[in-house]
Amino acid sequence: MAGKTNIVVLGAGYAGLVSASKLAKEVGTDNANITLVSRHDYHYQTTWLHEPAAGTLHHDRTRIKISKILDLNKINFVQDEATKVVTEEKKVTLASGGELQYDYIIVGVGAISETFGIEGVYENSYHRWTVDGARQMKDRIEYMFARYHSDEAKEEDLTFVVAGAGFTGMEFIGELSERVPKLCKEYDVPRNKVKMYVIEAMPTALPGFDPELVEYAMNLLENRGVEFKLDSPIKAVTENSVELNTGESVKTSTVIWATGVRGNPLIEESGFENNRARVKVDDDLRAPGYEREFIIGDCSLIINTEIDRPFPPTAQIALQQGETAANNIKALIEGRPTEAFAADIKGTVASLGGKEAIGVVGSKKLYGRPAFFMKKVIENRALWILGGFGFLLRKGQNPF
Amino acid sequence: MAGKTNIVVLGAGYAGLVSASKLAKEVGTDNANITLVSRHDYHYQTTWLHEPAAGTLHHDRTRIKISKILDLNKINFVQDEATKVVTEEKKVTLASGGELQYDYIIVGVGAISETFGIEGVYENSYHRWTVDGARQMKDRIEYMFARYHSDEAKEEDLTFVVAGAGFTGMEFIGELSERVPKLCKEYDVPRNKVKMYVIEAMPTALPGFDPELVEYAMNLLENRGVEFKLDSPIKAVTENSVELNTGESVKTSTVIWATGVRGNPLIEESGFENNRARVKVDDDLRAPGYEREFIIGDCSLIINTEIDRPFPPTAQIALQQGETAANNIKALIEGRPTEAFAADIKGTVASLGGKEAIGVVGSKKLYGRPAFFMKKVIENRALWILGGFGFLLRKGQNPF
Numbered sequence: 001m002a003g004k005t006n007i008v009v010l011g012a013g014y015a016g017l018v019s020a021s022k023l024a025k026e027v028g029t030d031n032a033n034i035t036l037v038s039r040h041d042y043h044y045q046t047t048w049l050h051e052p053a054a055g056t057l058h059h060d061r062t063r064i065k066i067s068k069i070l071d072l073n074k075i076n077f078v079q080d081e082a083t084k085v086v087t088e089e090k091k092v093t094l095a096s097g098g099e100l101q102y103d104y105i106i107v108g109v110g111a112i113s114e115t116f117g118i119e120g121v122y123e124n125s126y127h128r129w130t131v132d133g134a135r136q137m138k139d140r141i142e143y144m145f146a147r148y149h150s151d152e153a154k155e156e157d158l159t160f161v162v163a164g165a166g167f168t169g170m171e172f173i174g175e176l177s178e179r180v181p182k183l184c185k186e187y188d189v190p191r192n193k194v195k196m197y198v199i200e201a202m203p204t205a206l207p208g209f210d211p212e213l214v215e216y217a218m219n220l221l222e223n224r225g226v227e228f229k230l231d232s233p234i235k236a237v238t239e240n241s242v243e244l245n246t247g248e249s250v251k252t253s254t255v256i257w258a259t260g261v262r263g264n265p266l267i268e269e270s271g272f273e274n275n276r277a278r279v280k281v282d283d284d285l286r287a288p289g290y291e292r293e294f295i296i297g298d299c300s301l302i303i304n305t306e307i308d309r310p311f312p313p314t315a316q317i318a319l320q321q322g323e324t325a326a327n328n329i330k331a332l333i334e335g336r337p338t339e340a341f342a343a344d345i346k347g348t349v350a351s352l353g354g355k356e357a358i359g360v361v362g363s364k365k366l367y368g369r370p371a372f373f374m375k376k377v378i379e380n381r382a383l384w385i386l387g388g389f390g391f392l393l394r395k396g397q398n399p400f
Numbered sequence: 401m402a403g404k405t406n407i408v409v410l411g412a413g414y415a416g417l418v419s420a421s422k423l424a425k426e427v428g429t430d431n432a433n434i435t436l437v438s439r440h441d442y443h444y445q446t447t448w449l450h451e452p453a454a455g456t457l458h459h460d461r462t463r464i465k466i467s468k469i470l471d472l473n474k475i476n477f478v479q480d481e482a483t484k485v486v487t488e489e490k491k492v493t494l495a496s497g498g499e500l501q502y503d504y505i506i507v508g509v510g511a512i513s514e515t516f517g518i519e520g521v522y523e524n525s526y527h528r529w530t531v532d533g534a535r536q537m538k539d540r541i542e543y544m545f546a547r548y549h550s551d552e553a554k555e556e557d558l559t560f561v562v563a564g565a566g567f568t569g570m571e572f573i574g575e576l577s578e579r580v581p582k583l584c585k586e587y588d589v590p591r592n593k594v595k596m597y598v599i600e601a602m603p604t605a606l607p608g609f610d611p612e613l614v615e616y617a618m619n620l621l622e623n624r625g626v627e628f629k630l631d632s633p634i635k636a637v638t639e640n641s642v643e644l645n646t647g648e649s650v651k652t653s654t655v656i657w658a659t660g661v662r663g664n665p666l667i668e669e670s671g672f673e674n675n676r677a678r679v680k681v682d683d684d685l686r687a688p689g690y691e692r693e694f695i696i697g698d699c700s701l702i703i704n705t706e707i708d709r710p711f712p713p714t715a716q717i718a719l720q721q722g723e724t725a726a727n728n729i730k731a732l733i734e735g736r737p738t739e740a741f742a743a744d745i746k747g748t749v750a751s752l753g754g755k756e757a758i759g760v761v762g763s764k765k766l767y768g769r770p771a772f773f774m775k776k777v778i779e780n781r782a783l784w785i786l787g788g789f790g791f792l793l794r795k796g797q798n799p800f
């Protein structure tokens with residue numbers, strides 16, 4: 001089999017899956033060995049995780065066996081954790097001790113929570129936006145309700161603090177605030193015992209989003225009993241409190257950390273030039289200074305030239321990057337010039353629990369039911385891209 | 401309304417409910433004010449609690465609004481906690497600060513877990529066999545599974561220790577062992593990471609039960625991965641271990657305490673002669689030395705003259721005592737002699753999870769499906785006694 005090009009894709013998120021699938025189709029297995037490396041044997045829908053985290057959707061609805069998305073007769077699948085791309089030797093090291101050689105590599109290993117070095121975040125907050133992490137958040141919340149009628153119950157057990165009023169934080173509190181009345185009923189807890197806070201360093205929730213829609217969202221959440229503390233940077237998270245820079249202390253047994261993400265540590269480990277483990281990639285998605293190394297998804301950083309600020313990392317961009325990276329590898333193999341990546345942002349919608357959402361699609365602002373509908377359309381579109389129509393039918397969330 | 405007899409019933413367990421219901425029917429509201437005092441506005445099926453505790457049945461299936469069992473046009477219902485029977489003044493004090501006068505009182509306030517003064521049991525184990533307690537056990541167990549894929553996970557998180565191989569302990573581990581494979585699947589936990597122990601001070605599980613059936617039960621549970629430590633008195637329970645008298649230490653994050661019960665502290669508080677808060681009542685169920693105070697259910701102690709040992713406290717006896725106590729109050733009001741209580745033990749069946757059980761009915765030993773069937777029949781019989789046929793249909797567990 002000499003002569004075949006080794007293409008390695010790291011990560012089975014939106015970015016990695018699309019590129020592996022596209023590579024199998026466009027480059028083909030006669031010309032290349034395509035190998036996908038992922039820690040889990042499933043893909044999970046990062047954009048849905050706020051739902052299982054709050055307990056409004058079963059986590060299995062947010063994940064899909066990789067073998068059901070990709071044709072593993074055409075793609076090698078290695079279940080392992082990539083630890084470092086050794087660019088000088090064109091190889092990847094794996095946590096198990098293994099190594100994989102590559103001619104081309106696509107790095108799509110995603111993001112982790114950014115703690116900004118704030119004390120106690122890793123130890124005392126729930127910060128993992130993964131299936132495992134979401135499951136743990138859900139069971140933690142339920143356990144706090146279950147403990148209410150017991151001697152060990154503490155006042156702060158029913159105070160839930162979300163750190164960060166960005167997308168993840170707002171979508172999570174949307175789900176949780178929607179579920180709290182049901183949890184109160186389930187666990188015989190008076191509604192007024194439950195407190196929910198969203199604490200945000202910036203002076204607004206959802207910074208960068210349309211102010212009118214932000215107001216709609218905040219009003220809606222406040223009506224469900226959520227209290228916002230804006231302009232309130234967090235100094236530390238302790239076992240039973242969140243300490244603010246202002247000196248204020250919020251007692252709580254459960255902190256959900258959602259202040260935004262940084263890239264995967266593998267980026268730093270591998271020596272790519274980066275900012276918080278994200279790489280400002282070249283137009284064709286290669287790491288600057290590298291010929292055969294592509295970086296896509298949450299580990300990459302793309303500038304929105306319209307406003308001269310980075311695009312926020314989204315599934316939408318990751319899916320599009322996956323296609324471009326695969327196309328460019330094909331071009332390089334065939335000796336053609338690579339194409340530049342152009343983000344095509346169709347819209348941004350944040351769900352708020354129940355049938356509520358806010359969003360901007362094209363130049364249209366949406367809120368309430370229409371926004372909720374769009375959110376489901378966008379999510380289903382991702383499923384469509386990943387797996388086609390049958391797949392959408394099985395996994396899709398019905399917007400009606 | 402002068403001249404009416406005040407009858408107070410404390411507790412809405414099997415004993416209290418039956419006696420209140422019987423009193424309303426037999427004594428009638430023209431002649432008496434019947435008042436039921438209970439901490440909750442619901443009755444719960446103590447004998448089913450091992451199921452919600454292990455998470456195999458929703459806790460709402462084990463409880464019933466009192467207003468759906470009793471006709472509250474005929475019976476006053478006070479939701480409060482009785483703290484003391486002041487026999488000299490013929491009154492009951494309530495936690496809220498209130499008081500109730502009585503001419504006759506039936507005390508059926510049930511039992512709490514017996515800790516035998518073992519260090520750390522209250523602080524470090526789950527010992528409350530109530531709806532609240534069961535719910536907490538369930539969520540604790542699930543939280544331990546949820547934590548498995550996280551940095552805080554400890555080896556002992558998936559070791560579950562049941563203290564006590566009596567009825568409650570065995571029925572609980574039966575449910576849990578049946579559920580563990582499902583939990584492993586749900587939380588992506590390898591089955592071999594989960595350990596289950598039953599620790600018992602006596603040299604046998606289910607002491608007093610037929611040895612052949614005990615062996616059947618132990619084999620079955622061992623096949624599901626349960627390990628028995630018999631002859632192993634517990635010295636202390638710590639935050640992360642159970643310490644045995646032998647010096648052995650079992651690391652665990654979750655101890656379910658099921659070593660048996662003692663009566664409610666109200667018994668001691670009220671000055672009734674007692675042994676571990678249980679009163680060896682007179683033949684007609686009155687507290688010895690008292691004319692108008694009846695004690696029934698788990699707070700009472702009845703000797704099984706055939707073997708000269710106390711009957712274990714069961715729902716069966718409580719239901720029968722409820723009838724007798726009501727009859728005897730009627731007799732006293734009408735100036736007739738009281739009747740002696742005679743326990744009629746129809747059988748004893750312990751469920752073991754899934755469709756498994758062991759039991760003795762009459763002189764017949766049962767195991768497997770037939771025993772499981774009998775268990776459901778007995779449970780449904782209790783529902784029948786409590787609420788009649790429509791009630792059974794709504795709440796009953798289908799044995800098929």
